[in-house]
Amino acid sequence: MLEHGGRLLRAARQYGIAVQDWLDLSTGINPVAWPVPEIPARAWHRLPEDDDGLIDVARAYYGAESLWPVAGSQAAIQALPELRAASTVGVLAPGYAEHAQAWRRCGHLVELRGAAELIAQADDFDVIVLIHPNNPGGERFERAALLDLHARLAARGGWLLIDEAFMDATPELSLCGESAREGLIVLRSVGKFFGLAGARAGFVCANEVLLQALRERLGPWTVTGPTRHALRHALTDREWQATMRAQLLAQGERLAALLSAHGLRASGGCAFFQWHRNDEALALHEALARCGVFTRYFEQPRSLRFGLPDDEAQWRRLDTALADVMHERTQP
Structure with a gap:
């Protein structure tokens, strides 16, 4: 299992700080969640039904001709590699x-590359996986460049798989509207923008x-009735x-x-x-954790990802913690 943000209970035990006393910035989830209404009893008591209107609503929101709800984009990330013969990815x-791990687990040859190299050397691959905007680097791609990349892959039966989990704030950059093209697959998540990570829901546009x-690979009832509601x-x-x-x-x-004001200029985002x-x-990660501020640490490359504080009190707390930590690091 790979490491992810959000492991707050473990951090609380490790640093001896109660869960409620943390400022958790370890995920990229919107801290201001969409206000979920009361869930009717019927949603809990009956099996989910595919013709409940969710597909039509999702098509309108994403601008996609065809899509399917899944238990978070993670479910699609793990299932899609099983739909191809051995490929170079x-x-x-x-x-x-998780993308690289899922393709490797299914026996595909996986090569990790930077964005410019992937696009320039597209002919070396059967499948190219991009995250747009990227997590954690925040890289963005020109629409024309992505469509050209897709065309090069699709011409020989290849796929361009684009993970748009963080796209909702900039929907004009999305390729969901082009996803009916053969070989173009776009993943969307409701966990990030709507702050509904616990619902475990997303969509595959293709x-x-x-x-x-x-659908045949995942089986029925991929998303629960309460989540669909x-x-x-x-x-x-x-x-x-x-x-x-x-x-x-x-x-x-x-x-x-x-x-940036505290000397930690963003490398991307x-x-x-x-x-x-x-x-x-x-x-830096450990020093902030001792102040009760939880960030996401990456080993390769060594880096930190900071999510958004929720309210003004949390913004002030982050400001103070950064000031204390950076001051401490400058002392002899």
């Missing part, structure tokens, strides 16, 4: 490590032939979505400015998080 690195193969409402709440997009974009810039590369990242 180029995966963006550094990036969300052509119908591939979606049918994926919540998603039908969340995906149609346009007022909340518009307000939250503006708020997240502003908060992402604010976080980058705060880190997006509306949901900022990323700082530093050879002393582990020491």
Whole structure:
């Protein structure tokens, strides 16, 4: 099992700080979650039904011709490699490590490359996996370049798989609307933007032939009834979505400015998080943890990812912790 952010209970035990006393910035999840309404008893008592309207609502939200709900994009990440014969797969690195692990687990040859190298050497691969915007680096890609990359792969039966888990704040950059093209697969998550990580829900946008193969692989009832009920409402709440997009974009810039003010200039990031590369990242991570501030540490490359604080009190707490830690590090 790979390491992920959000392991707050373990951090509480390790540092001897009660769970409620932490400022948890270890994930890229929106701290201001969409307000889930009361779930009707029927959603708990009956099996989920595919024709409950969720598909139509999701098509309208993502602008995709065809899609399928899954138990978080992680479910698709693990299942999609099983739908191809042995392939050479180029995966963006550094990036969300579950992609490479899933393809390797199924016997594919996986090569980790930077974005420019992947695009320039596309003919070396049967499948290319991009995260857009990237996690943790925040890299973004031009629409024309992505469509050209897809065309080069699809011409010889290849796939371009794009993980858009952090795309909701900038939907104009999404390729969901092009996902009916053969060989183009776009993954979306509701956990990040809507703050509903516990719902374990996402969508795969692709052509119908591939979606049918994926449905057969995953089996029935991929998303629970209560989650389907919540998603039908969340995906149609346009007022909340518009307000939250503006708020997240502003908060992402604010976080980058705060880190820079303390000498931790962002190496990359997006509306949901900022990323700082530093050879002393582990020491910084541990020093902040002793202050009750939980960040996401990466070994390769050594770096920290900072999620967004929730409210003004948390912003002040982060500011104070950064000041204390950086002051301590400058002392002889």
